[in-house]
Amino acid sequence: MRLEISCHDRVGLAKDILEVLERYGINLLAIDASNFGFIYLQFAEIEFDTLSELMPQLRKVEGVYDVRTVSFMPSEQKHYALKTLLKTLPDLVFSIDVKSRVRIVNESALMALELPEEEVIGELLNQWVQGFSFSRWITEPQVLAQATRVQIGSNEYIAEMLPLYLPDEQEEGESVMVGAVVSLKSAARVGKQFNALQSQTTSFETVLATSDKMKEVLQTAQRMAQLDSPLLITGETGIGKELMAKASHEASMRREQPFVAINCAALPDHIAEEELFGLHEDGELKKRGYVDEAKGGTIFFDEIAEMSSAAQVKLLRLLQDGSFRHIGGGQEIKADIRIICSTQKNLAELCQTGEFREDLYYRINVLNYHIPSLRERKQDIIPLTEMFLEHYSQQLSSPTRRISLQCRDVLLSYAWPGNVRQLKNAIFRAVSMHSGGNELEAEQLKLPSYAEGFGYFDNEFEGSLDDAMKQFEAGLLRRLYPAYPSTRQLARKLGVSHTAIANKLRDYKITKKK
The missing domain is CATH 3.30.70.260 (ACT domain)
Structure with missing residues (x-):
């Protein structure tokens, strides 16, 4: 009451x-x-x-x-406001008395020490924090704020020490030191804060690569970034193709100029040319196109396989001639741009089926590299999880948690069909819905059931096994048939009779495009 x-x-x-x-x-x-x-x-x-x-x-x-x-009482409000602030700070915070014994400790510090609060309160801070003598510093004739490197076990931190004073009731205008507040930031977090202040750009340094496969990709990408020829980046959805494209731009000689990203699936036929090259009317430029906007820089065509046939023709002309005209304009303009494309589809197969222009494919595929899926580079999964966990914990003012052993097993065994994007979203969801505890548990990720080679478990499938087999069979024949000169060769490849293949092609209405 x-x-x-x-x-x-x-x-x-x-x-x-x-x-x-x-x-x-x-x-x-x-x-x-x-x-x-x-x-x-x-x-x-x-x-x-x-x-x-x-x-x-x-x-x-x-x-x-x-x-x-x-x-509530005013003192209670102040107490719980301070407690909430300390609880949500990602930095390690200790309050010590004049004998350098711990009086207050926040949750992030307890997690780093892996100890309960009752085993920390009243103990000397130097029992865990090495590299600086708190007892010597706090007894100096003049105690000044300090910052230095310290260690807790094998982990390195930047420590900031601030003396804590209270007014002296005996001497007006004087104060008495009663202890200090010690704040510890991880070296990685300090580095990230510094980099964020220095630049808002994306570079290859921001791409995490622990596995040999990803390190090899980064080395190839860094070499290709210095060249001006068209670049094709392939890889599954959510793997980070746009991130690599931006990093390539930032590592090139064009870094000071614009980086323009185009979603090819959202480039309608009827305005594709206008969007790409701009509109010229009544002797003046009415609308700038993407090529104008990217002058001197880089254009990134995201998911180039989704580009319409009409837009493919426009892009091919730009690549062939190296120049363009505004719609309604008569003057040829030199296009000073580098083109980077990405796709999750097999463009060579799409060329065989006539869904993608073969001449355009060879124009954009001068330089290329493939980003392996997350399940192909499992060494990167835990470091990526820890990076996202720290990032979103700071962003949402939540204590950074450890990954439980069971959660590690789930992370490493899951197929990750959505790759890095799916992992990132899962960690964001787990951090934003955090309701307590020092460890990230597997059930907090809320991953949909998925089996490699089979896909997501589908509880809503309608039809029979025969229907599903026919769908698979038709899809297989559509992919293979364009690669074989005759139905007889395709029949030999699949180990069936020529008549059976001919009948199936007719039933599924599969023909070669001329």
Whole structure:
């Protein structure tokens, strides 16, 4: 039970209020007083009838204006605000006394020490933090704020020490040191903060690569970034193709010029030419195209396989001639750009089926590299998880958690069809829905059931096994048939009769495009 008493400040007021409480046998637990004409009282819960009698009696005390119940005391609000702040800080925070014993410790620090709070409070800070003598520093004649490198086990931190002073009641204007606040930042976090201040660009340094496969890709990408020829980046969805394209731009001689990304699936036929090259009317430029916007820089065609046939023709002309015209304009303009494309599909197969222009394919596939899927480079999974866990914990002001052993097993055994994007989203969801605990558990990731080679478990499949087999068979024949000169050769490849293949091609209406 808490009461707020608005009153006039006078000598003896508190004594009169306490006498009223004593008459009702109320044991006071806490009292707060402010300089704004309020006194706050906290005591154990009492019956409603007793409270109904108590409040009028308190209002009769000389100098009291009003009495009402409140939910919290001012000191409680400050205490819980500080506690919440310390709990959500990703940095390790300790408050120590003049003997360098720990008095307050936040959750991030307890997680780093892997100890419960009761085993840390009252102990010397140097028991865990090595590389700086807190007891020597705090007893110096003049204690000044300091920053230095320290270690907890094998982990390195940047420590900031701030002395803590309280006003000296004996000497006006003087203060007494009562301890210090010690804040520890990981070296990685300090580096990230510095880099964020220095630049907002994406570079190859921001691409995490622990596995040999990804390291090899990065080496190839860095070499190709220096060249000006068209580049094709292949890889599954969510693997980070645009990230690599941006990094290639930042590592090139064109880094000071624009990087323009185009979603090919969202480039309609009827405005493709206008969007790419701009519109010229009545002797002046009415609309700038993507090529104009990227002048001197890089154009990134994301998912080039989704580009319409009409747009493919426009892009081919640009690559062949190295120049373009605005729609409605008569002047040839030299295109000073580098072109980077990406796709998750097999462009060679699409060329065989006529879905992608073969001449365009050879134009954009001058330089190329393939980004392996996440399941092909499992060494990167845990480091990526830890990086995303730290990033989103800081972004959402949540303590950074460890990954439980069971969660590690699930992360490494899952097929990750959505690759890095799926992992990133899973970690964001787990951090944003965090409700306590020091470890990231597997069930918090909420991963959909998926089996490599089979796909997501489908509870809503309709049809028969025969229907599913026919769908698979038709898809296989559509992919293979264009690669074989005759149905007889295709029949030999699949180990069936020529008649069977001819009938199936006819049933599925599969023909070679001329």
